[in-house]
Amino acid sequence: MVIKFICTGKTQEAYLITGIQLYIKRLKHYVRFEFIEIDIKKPLPDKLQQLKSESQSILKHCQPGDTLIFLDDKGKSYTSIKFAEWISKQLHKPGNLIFVAGSAYGFDAALVKDSPSISLSSFTFTHQMVRLIFVEQLYRAFTIIKNEKYHHE
Amino acid sequence: MVIKFICTGKTQEAYLITGIQLYIKRLKHYVRFEFIEIDIKKPLPDKLQQLKSESQSILKHCQPGDTLIFLDDKGKSYTSIKFAEWISKQLHKPGNLIFVAGSAYGFDAALVKDSPSISLSSFTFTHQMVRLIFVEQLYRAFTIIKNEKYHHE
16 A cells, blocks of 8 residues: 655745655655655646646546545644544555645546545645645654654644 | 744754745744744753743743733634734734744643633644744735735635
């Protein structure tokens, strides 16, 4: 089983890339993990067409039987402990676990249909910073699953 | 009126310092802002004494009439818009606006008594990363107050 984290658009800020890579390195001690950035070179003028195009790029990294979870302001909120419990249950299921963070446009409606979504906060974060926050949260989840000392309530 | 953001302990990670400084620079276009890190050189062995000592250091930066707001997992959650509205109202009040982020120990009970607290998320973030997330959120609040294009719903 692989956990993939697919993001739309390249991470721009060097300081965020440093932080993201730090947590990816730590995360790989616990799980097979892939960080995938979908490069949007020239956004299409039509928003819906652009979302459709991003959706096709995202689906290239998915296989039948994979579980997709979208990071979305309107998604379900978790505590770090509850999220770790949820991840722990997914580890025993067949297929890969694929988290998707969208662009400023959001997601193609057909792509997210029937899929669960997670909200990191009631506050809105930048699309770039969400990547850092989420990889740290994934890392935290595995330290909780392994009963390590990283997380404090 | 000055907005102060008081954090317990030095920021360690260089990539976070870069990000925090970036948003502080942007924030200063809108408001007088001070980022204050309270240096804890040798934490006291007793947790309550340590919190009392941190509390005294925090209060050195506060004056009567200032409003203190604590960043706390169990605090009130806001959307970025609601937070901007709240900040906007505070700008017309006398005294400074002082946000406080604690250490892993939390806060001295006597310090937080009767003060409002804000929760950035139901997830737990690192004490260091909270600083970056919060300065971005403060910057975002001012772009919302000024009706600028940074924030998208």
